[in-house]
Amino acid sequence: MSNIDSKIPEGPLAEKWSRHKAAIRVVSPANKRKLDIIVVGTGLAGASAAASLGELGYNVKAFCYQDSPRRAHSIAAQGGINAAKNYQNDNDSVYRLFYDTIKGGDYRAREANTYRLAEVSPNIIDQCVAQGVPFAREYGGTLANRSFGGVLVSRTFYARGQTGQQLLLGAYSALNRQIDAGSVEMYARHEMLDVVLVDGKARGIIVRDLTNGEIKRFGAHAVVMATGGYGNVFFLSTNAMGSNGSAAWQAYKKGAYFSNPCYVQIHPTCIPVHGSQQSKLTLMSESLRNDGRVWVPKKKEDAERLRKGEISAVDIKDEDRDFYLERRYPSYGNLVPRDVASRAAKERCDAGFGVNAEGKAVFLDFKYAIERLGRETIEKRYGNLFQMYEKITDVDPYTHPMQIYPAIHYAMGGTWVDYNLMTSIPGLYAIGEANFSDHGANRLGASALMQGLADGYFILPYTIGDYLAGEIMVPKIDTNTPEFDEAEKNVTGRLEKLYNIKGDQPVDYFHKKLGHIMWEYVGMSRNEEGLKKAIEEIAELKKEFWSNVRVPGEMNNINPELEKAGRLADFLDIGDLMARDALTRNESCGGHFREESVTEDGEAKRNDEIGCYASAWEFQGEDKEPVMHREELVFENVKLTQRSYK
Amino acid sequence: MADKILKKIYVKVWRQNNPSEKGRFETYEVENVSQGSSFLEMIDILNDQLIREGKDPIAFDHDCREGICGMCSMYINGHAHGPDSEITTCQLHMRRFEDGETITVEPWRAGAFPVIKDLIVDRTAFDKIQQAGGYVSVNTGGVPDGNTIPISQVDAEEAIDAAACIGCGACVATCKNSSAMLFVAAKVSQFAKLPQGKVEAKRRAKAMVAKMDELGFGGCTNTGACELACPKNISISHIARLNREYLKAKFSD
Ligand SMILES: Cc1cc2nc3c(=O)[nH]c(=O)nc-3n(C[C@H](O)[C@H](O)[C@H](O)COP(=O)(O)OP(=O)(O)OC[C@H]3O[C@@H](n4cnc5c(N)ncnc54)[C@H](O)[C@@H]3O)c2cc1C
Ligand code: SF4
Ligand code: FES
Numbered sequence: 001m002s003n004i005d006s007k008i009p010e011g012p013l014a015e016k017w018s019r020h021k022a023a024i025r026v027v028s029p030a031n032k033r034k035l036d037i038i039v040v041g042t043g044l045a046g047a048s049a050a051a052s053l054g055e056l057g058y059n060v061k062a063f064c065y066q067d068s069p070r071r072a073h074s075i076a077a078q079g080g081i082n083a084a085k086n087y088q089n090d091n092d093s094v095y096r097l098f099y100d101t102i103k104g105g106d107y108r109a110r111e112a113n114t115y116r117l118a119e120v121s122p123n124i125i126d127q128c129v130a131q132g133v134p135f136a137r138e139y140g141g142t143l144a145n146r147s148f149g150g151v152l153v154s155r156t157f158y159a160r161g162q163t164g165q166q167l168l169l170g171a172y173s174a175l176n177r178q179i180d181a182g183s184v185e186m187y188a189r190h191e192m193l194d195v196v197l198v199d200g201k202a203r204g205i206i207v208r209d210l211t212n213g214e215i216k217r218f219g220a221h222a223v224v225m226a227t228g229g230y231g232n233v234f235f236l237s238t239n240a241m242g243s244n245g246s247a248a249w250q251a252y253k254k255g256a257y258f259s260n261p262c263y264v265q266i267h268p269t270c271i272p273v274h275g276s277q278q279s280k281l282t283l284m285s286e287s288l289r290n291d292g293r294v295w296v297p298k299k300k301e302d303a304e305r306l307r308k309g310e311i312s313a314v315d316i317k318d319e320d321r322d323f324y325l326e327r328r329y330p331s332y333g334n335l336v337p338r339d340v341a342s343r344a345a346k347e348r349c350d351a352g353f354g355v356n357a358e359g360k361a362v363f364l365d366f367k368y369a370i371e372r373l374g375r376e377t378i379e380k381r382y383g384n385l386f387q388m389y390e391k392i393t394d395v396d397p398y399t400h401p402m403q404i405y406p407a408i409h410y411a412m413g414g415t416w417v418d419y420n421l422m423t424s425i426p427g428l429y430a431i432g433e434a435n436f437s438d439h440g441a442n443r444l445g446a447s448a449l450m451q452g453l454a455d456g457y458f459i460l461p462y463t464i465g466d467y468l469a470g471e472i473m474v475p476k477i478d479t480n481t482p483e484f485d486e487a488e489k490n491v492t493g494r495l496e497k498l499y500n501i502k503g504d505q506p507v508d509y510f511h512k513k514l515g516h517i518m519w520e521y522v523g524m525s526r527n528e529e530g531l532k533k534a535i536e537e538i539a540e541l542k543k544e545f546w547s548n549v550r551v552p553g554e555m556n557n558i559n560p561e562l563e564k565a566g567r568l569a570d571f572l573d574i575g576d577l578m579a580r581d582a583l584t585r586n587e588s589c590g591g592h593f594r595e596e597s598v599t600e601d602g603e604a605k606r607n608d609e610i611g612c613y614a615s616a617w618e619f620q621g622e623d624k625e626p627v628m629h630r631e632e633l634v635f636e637n638v639k640l641t642q643r644s645y646k
Numbered sequence: 647m648a649d650k651i652l653k654k655i656y657v658k659v660w661r662q663n664n665p666s667e668k669g670r671f672e673t674y675e676v677e678n679v680s681q682g683s684s685f686l687e688m689i690d691i692l693n694d695q696l697i698r699e700g701k702d703p704i705a706f707d708h709d710c711r712e713g714i715c716g717m718c719s720m721y722i723n724g725h726a727h728g729p730d731s732e733i734t735t736c737q738l739h740m741r742r743f744e745d746g747e748t749i750t751v752e753p754w755r756a757g758a759f760p761v762i763k764d765l766i767v768d769r770t771a772f773d774k775i776q777q778a779g780g781y782v783s784v785n786t787g788g789v790p791d792g793n794t795i796p797i798s799q800v801d802a803e804e805a806i807d808a809a810a811c812i813g814c815g816a817c818v819a820t821c822k823n824s825s826a827m828l829f830v831a832a833k834v835s836q837f838a839k840l841p842q843g844k845v846e847a848k849r850r851a852k853a854m855v856a857k858m859d860e861l862g863f864g865g866c867t868n869t870g871a872c873e874l875a876c877p878k879n880i881s882i883s884h885i886a887r888l889n890r891e892y893l894k895a896k897f898s899d
Contacts, residue, residue, distance in 0.1 A: 052786040067707060068773050070813055071715040087793065123787070130789035132782045132842040134797075134805035141796025160806055165714055169809065173781035180777040188770065211762055240709040275649060277683045279690055280711040388713065391737050392684075457786045506697040508690070552697050557664065558705055558763045561697065 004257075004616055004631040007418040008112040013637045014094075017116045020419070021462055025469035032057035035468050036220040036476065038205055039063070040192045040247055043072030044164070044449060045432025046226030047171035048456030054178030056461060058468075061218055062175070062184055063207060065191045065242055065563075070172045073228050073240040074452065077164025078285035078385065079148060080156035081449040083121040088145055092153040094118045099638060101447060104150045104337050105412075105440020106590035106606060107640045108260070108614065110633060112419060113437045120458045121450055125157055127457055131170040135159050148445035149286050150337035150645075156446045161285055161384045167449055171456070190216075191563065192247050193494075195223055195254055195428060196487045202428035203477045204484065206491045210563065213556035215492055217484050219477025222427045222464055225251060226456070229411030229433040231264060233571045233578065234523070235515025237408040238270060238283040244567040245574045248415045248434055256423040257416035257616035257629065259436035261574065262582035265443050265591045266524050267409035268341035271392055271402075272361040281407040282392055284364070285385055286445040289334045291369035291378065292402070294341070295321040296353040296362050306355045313355070313363055313401045324348055332645040339442045339590050339604070340645055342406035346524050347602070349405070356403050365401035406524060410448060412439045412591060413581070416616045416631075420463035421455060424616075427471075429464060431455035436614065441590025498565045499555055503548030507564040510545045511571070517541065518575055526582050527595040534579040542572045577617060577626065584628060587611040599642070608640050649682035652740060656748040657692055659704055662761050669761065673748070681741040685728060686711060686718060688740055706765040713737040713877065716812030719819070720765045721752040726816035726875040734814065734877045754819035758826070758862045769815050771861040772829060778857035779850040780833045782843045801839050808836040810878040817872035817880075823864030828872040830854050831888035832880050838891055848895035855892055 009020040027035065035058050039050040042064040050062040064072060084097040097118040102109055125143070129135065135157050136144040145154040159166040178184040189210040196204040196217075204219035230245030231237040252258045269284045297303045298320050305311045324344055326333040336344075345362045348354070355361050370378050375398060379386070386397045393403070415423050415430035417437055422429050432452040439447065521534035545568070553559040588597040588604035589611060597605045613630040620626055654677050662669030676692050683691075686708055693703035708718040718735040722728035728738040743749060751765065759767040797805075811832035818826050834851050837843030843850065866885060873882045 048786075055785045066709055066715070066717060067769055068813065070773075070776075071709055071717050073710065073715075075715050075812075076710045076712050085792075125792045126789045127784075127786060129792035129795055130782065130784045130842060132805075132837055132840050134802050134809050134836065134840065135792075137797050137799045137802040139799050141798055142793045159809075162714070162806070162810065165812070166806070166809055173776065174784075174786070176773070176777040177781045177783060180779075186773075188773070211768075240715065241711060242709050274682055275680045277680050277687050277691060279684075279687050282712055387732075388737070391713075391733060391739065394682075394739075394741060461786065504698075506694050508694065550697055552700070553702050558766060560705055561703060 004629050005418065006110065006631055007420060008110070009419065013111060013115050016112050017119055024462065024466035027465050027469050027472065029057050031472045033059070034472065035059065036061070037222050037224065037464070038218055038220040039224045039226060040205065041072070041226035041228060041432070041434070042069035042175065043074035043226060043228055043432060044168055044171055044452035045434070045456045046224070047072070047168065047175045048453050049224055049226060049431060049460050050184050051171060051174035051178050052457050052461045053464070054181070054183035057183070060178070060184040061187065061220065063187045063190045063192055065189065065210060067188055069175060069186065069188065070169060072168060073243050074168045074449070075165045076240065077449055078161040078283065079287045080146065080158035080163045080446045081124070081167060082148070082155050082446040083125045083157060083450065084118050084155060085122050085125060087143060088154045090153045092155050096153065097121060097155065100151045101438070101444060102440065102638050103643060104444035105442050106643055107440065107608070107612070107635065108589055108633065109438055109440030111635055111637055116459065117438050117451055117454050120454045123458055124450060124453045128167055128170050131174060133159065133166045133170040146287055147290060147335065149289060149335050149341065150444040158287070161382065164449060167453065171453070193491045193566065194250050194487045196483055197254055197425065198477070198481065198483045201426045204479060206487050211558055213554070213559065215488055217479040217488060219479045221468055221471045221474060221477065222429065224429040224431060224460065224464070225415065225434050226431045227434045229414065230571070230574050231408045231411050233514065233575050234408040234518045235511045236273060236278065236281050238267060238281050241280065244570070246567050246570045248430070249570040249574055251415060251423065251425065251428060253619050254425060255619065256425045256428060257618055258413070258577060259416035259614050259616045260413035260581065261578045261617065262522070262585060263412035263441050263591050264408055265338060265410035265412060266342040266406045268338055268345055268406050269364060269404045270407035271389065272356055272405040273358070282388070283407070283409065284389060284402065284404060286338070288364060288382060288385065291381065292334065292364040292366050293323055293368055294325050294334050294362055294364055295323045296348045296355060298322045300352050303353045303355060307357055307359055309357070313365070322353070329645045336645045337442060337444060342524060343593060343604070345406055361403040361405045363401040364404045366397060367401065370398065410443055412436065412441060412443055420466060421460050422463070422467065427467060429460060431460055441592055495555060495562065495566065498549065498569065499551050499562060501547065501549050501551070503550050505548055506550055507561055507568050510541060510549060511564070511568050513541055514538065514568070514571060514575055518578070522575070522579050522582055525593045525595050528583065531579045531583040535576060538572060538576045538579065545569070545572060580626070581615055581617065584615065585611060606642065649680045652679045652681060652743065652745050653677060654746060655679060655743060657751060658748055659751040660753055661704070661764055663763060665760050665762060679740050681739070683740050684711070684736055685722070685738040685740065686736050704765065705763040708736060711736040714812060716814040719754055719767065719814050719816065721754065721819065723750050726820045727877050731874070732877055732879050754815055756818045756824035758824060759815060759818065769813070771863070772813050772815065772826070774861060775826065775830060775854055775857045776833065779846070779853035782837065783846060795841055797840060805836045805839040808832045808839065808880065808884055811880050812878055814877060816875045816877060818863065820871045820875035821864070822869065822871070823867060825866045826858045826863040827866035827885050827888065828876060828880055828882065830858050831884035834891055835884040835887045838887055847891060848898060851888065851891040851895045
């Protein structure tokens, strides 16, 4: 039996959150002043949380590794944010958003969390509008919407192709207001390297000032991790270069469970890899699938000639084009969810129909939309994305179809949290992409921004009060204690160890190698043999890393290589846990495709008998096998069906 | 799409170990760079080489590598973010350069942006300007329904034009007076176009301008270099709007 308590409130689904809010404790304003909260990460989740907690009257300290909170990875989100507003009168509702999210996640998310997310979603839009976020508008001045993969209604709010930027700037401005008011102290260019526990509760963190290498201690009554996802374990991904899993991993080593690590999202519309010097993959927003049609040639000969560069896409006649998504999934067509679209692209490329030199690309074609709507409309809708594509590939997407291929994009797994967003360490919270709770095995488009802001603006500020109400008698946390001494010693020891290896290979050499192993065996499809191999190869690579990495520069100066080395050390461990988790999950679902588990027509086959759980891994010590706990997922409101988008 | 390879290029780059040290240029050779690689990927290759040679790699700021976070910031051959218009350094590709070329790379140079190391400068002054009033004072919760604040499509589009600023600092680095006017104007202009921020418009314009002056940014003499260097095409017409907003605020004192 599992010893996991998700603290899901009693009562009917639609009333759980309001009942819970009414039942949990509230801290008085006079007491809030005495309480300190640390927020690590100032992306959408962290900035909105820090600002809201500051407004409430807590003393907040916020941290990020970039030079400014405005540069968090959230800034890169292009497509949009969902909310159940039903402004379009197309029969959208809280329930439908909840249902789409649960189904899109292949029934591997918690019902109660997902429902709450849908329930608070309309407030997010109102909040952002009030902050001056310039969402797209209709002529009449009302908010505009578009549709996104995996759904049949238009519920996605957007600001050109810069939705993440505009939402983050909104949260950043709320944060700035609190910084100005003195309720939030901001520490940019500071990286959290450990969390400190006192009597089993999270009481502070150890950070490195990235500008001068100084190691510092910070104490607080509660710690919030809003540190984003671990997708960079693959080296090539759509994540920002600094995105990392280190904070989550250090928390795991201190006892926070790590949940569903094997669930990573592969996004179908990225610019394909070219050459070997590439550092990063660029996403083309999923909104493009509203108007772009995905195809490959029907005839293998055509595909071969494309690969050799003898012909180009425009030479292939309409009747010789295979619009495979429209063919296979007539009701959703090009708008199938990401996991389905990604696998379908891989299937066509593996079958020999890939269209670039490497054979790893399919077309996303705007010819038809331009014929129907005119170039101007397309320019208005997607202009900046088209410009971005052209800059990277040197190909004009108005005249030649884009080439796209799936890439690693988002981590559905993450630190395990209960309904209050608290991890298994009391006083330690995880929000946004850093936690695991709302998306299940696959995340629908435009729902990560929603989750980050829901957690930060509307959920954590309430639930953390419930915990802090029990802490009001605890005085300011003294950081001159044995617990802090020891944590600091461990951090310094590890940095010195990395620095003193003085081997032959730079950090990136290992990161690329790890990325290859991950993509090969823990990527778009997995099987038992491959996963076992991955575990072995990662162990070898880890050994090599710890004996042969070269970290140049000085400890006490800005040193990006030292930063990368620490993060990579954690990625090696995260990669291992991902493979282990994938191995134990003997079914296909969402972003996790086990070759041993497919339906007759080649679609992912879920197995609810064995798989209806969230894994929660517990650390047992370095080089010891971790233990998996299962949180059984109970579905009382939706019927589990095989997902179909036909 | 087989990319051409640049067999050899020379990178002349500013090296400065810390804020107090005097900097200098060093020139390095880099071989076999694909023209399909980005400028930052070229620096990755160079850094790999430097690390293997036992030298200190070049420190530079970067994160998203998609032209949106505003971190990557360097002067390339005398241009902020390099010779192409409307892009950031991470979006610059090596097909812009010739075999055998010497490429000069420097950090942003402005009094208010001190160098931390090599190409990394400290831009916290921008955050401080925003903290002085670049926001709408609204608490979380208790706000009206979004559609009760209608905004014309034209105004919304103009607000986004201004809001597109990524805070990179190219405008400051390019300006002969190191003025932050374009950056400040973008924010003030965004709110000036929207009903939400009206109540505190006067306070905002004055506070942001005062902060900008206090932090050591120079005055604007309408040269327009900022607009040309801006990767997000922020127009100097926003500066005119800022000036109007500022004067309005002044006169109502
Ligand atoms: C290219 C792209 C496009 C996307 N488009 C969309 C979209 O259209 N719609 C959508 O819903 N979602 C989209 N997503 C997903 C979404 O952007 C992210 O999931 C979301 O923004 C994550 O927000 P976050 O606040 O959890 O984390 P992040 O924004 O990643 O923030 C992490 C924060 O933690 C800090 N941090 C991390 N580690 C440490 C540490 N050890 N110490 C100190 N600070 C640390 C960072 O500095 C940063 O401030 C997109 C993602 C990408 C990559
Ligand atoms: S105005 Fe342009 S150049 Fe200046 S900071 Fe903003 S984006 Fe950069
Ligand atoms: S790295 Fe983000 S804009 Fe260049």
